[in-house]
Amino acid sequence: MTTPTIGVLAVQGDVREHLVALEAAGATGVRVRRPEEIEGIDGLVIPGGESTVMDKLVRTFGLHEPLRARLTGGLPAYGSCAGMIMLADRIADGRDDQQTLGGLDITVRRNAFGRQVDSFEADLHIRELGPEPMRAVFIRAPWVEETGAAVRVLARVESGPAAGRVVAVRQGNLLATSFHPEVTGDHRVHSYFVAMVRSA
Numbered sequence: 001m002t003t004p005t006i007g008v009l010a011v012q013g014d015v016r017e018h019l020v021a022l023e024a025a026g027a028t029g030v031r032v033r034r035p036e037e038i039e040g041i042d043g044l045v046i047p048g049g050e051s052t053v054m055d056k057l058v059r060t061f062g063l064h065e066p067l068r069a070r071l072t073g074g075l076p077a078y079g080s081c082a083g084m085i086m087l088a089d090r091i092a093d094g095r096d097d098q099q100t101l102g103g104l105d106i107t108v109r110r111n112a113f114g115r116q117v118d119s120f121e122a123d124l125h126i127r128e129l130g131p132e133p134m135r136a137v138f139i140r141a142p143w144v145e146e147t148g149a150a151v152r153v154l155a156r157v158e159s160g161p162a163a164g165r166v167v168a169v170r171q172g173n174l175l176a177t178s179f180h181p182e183v184t185g186d187h188r189v190h191s192y193f194v195a196m197v198r199s200a
């Protein structure tokens with residue numbers, strides 16, 4: 001696989017920013033909106049947005065089952081923010097009929113940082129990405145409340161009232177961040193994911 005083809009789930013959310021970041025990280029990014037577009041991809045990015053809407057549209061467009069089938073088959077996937085929620089096996093205080101694609105043995109709490117701190121930025125040190133801190137942008141972000149034994153924690157909030165909260169995880173071929181690396185121009189998370197896709 002010289003240049004991997006990575007699909008960005010394009011039913012809702014900040015799709016364009018991920019396509020740009022994937023190209024910068026050496027992959028070909030394609031929009032995934034129809035079931036037949038799932039077959040040819042080597043990896044999948046689920047963008048930030050609104051997970052309740054994303055879930056409904058994924059089911060309406062007949063994408064839920066084919067996406068689950070590929071994820072179960074080991075397709076590498078990266079979810080940012082709402083995408084993290086879509087990859088989580090469990091949502092804390094889950095209500096209504098919100099479903100996820102699942103695969104990550106985590107419980108996420110939606111809009112976890114509270115109304116006063118709707119959106120904020122913080123520097124994170126992520127060993128896998130090198131010594132330089134990463135500027136992380138959180139927008140009505142979830143955090144990871146529980147992790148199963150197979151889940152590796154990659155980053156935690158480092159200071160302030162939410163210090164210690166888990167905001168980046170990996171489990172096998174699945175990667176998720178609470179924050180939005182696609183909006184900062186720092187493409188290290190996407191490069192890390194592209195490397196995961198290459199070695200899958």
Ligand SMILES: NC(=O)CC[C@H](N)C(=O)O
Nearest residue numbers: 048049050051081082140
């Ligand atoms: N920036 C985001 O993706 C926000 C996620 C949104 N709060 C949700 O619950 O889906």
